[in-house]
Amino acid sequence: MQITITARHFELTKSIRDYVESSCLKLKKYFDQIITIHVTLALENSRNICELSLHAGKFGLQSEAEEMDMYLSIDNALNKMEAQIKKLKDRVTDHQKRALKEQFDDFSRASDIQITNTDRVRRTIKTKRVVTEALEIHEAIEKMEANKEDFLIFRNIETDRINVLVKKDNENFKLFEP
DSSP states (O other), X not given: OEEEEEEESSOOOHHHHHHHXXXXXXXXXXXXTOOEEEEEEEEETTEEEEEEEEEETTEEXXXXXXXXXXXXXXXXXXXXXXXXXXXXXXXXXXXXXXXXXXXXXXXXXXXXXXXXXXXXXXXEEEEEOOOOOEEOHHHHHHHHHHHTXXXXXXXXXXXXXXXXXXXXXXXXXXXXXX
């Protein structure tokens, strides 16, 4: 995270710079994808103005506060920014959860395909789309035994490829790798 501080119409002291930097670092605990923060401090007619511009991924947030004390204006601007970040984070995580749920629902729906050969034999193929989970082989075996399933389709962490693990009997398994 890059923090840039600009002072207008007054000399920026080390204590104010340190205070702004330490306060901005606290925003990182709410949203860790912050790229840059630009802080503009201005002194106009005995009014202390603090403007914050935050860039996080494809989002840009801004807040502004005006007080009689510079430290108080910094705190108020950061509180406003903190509220915006919390709102953004809730909106982004809710959207991602909703999108993942919709994607999983789409993949888990089974569909029937009717195929007719030249010999006029009708065959029905049932298709089920699954979302694969990244697992190691021993984790896949444990998951299969826990769920008491005959096979498991998973993404092998070691090879980063789709694998199928089939249970032959109580002790033996067969692993299909592409």
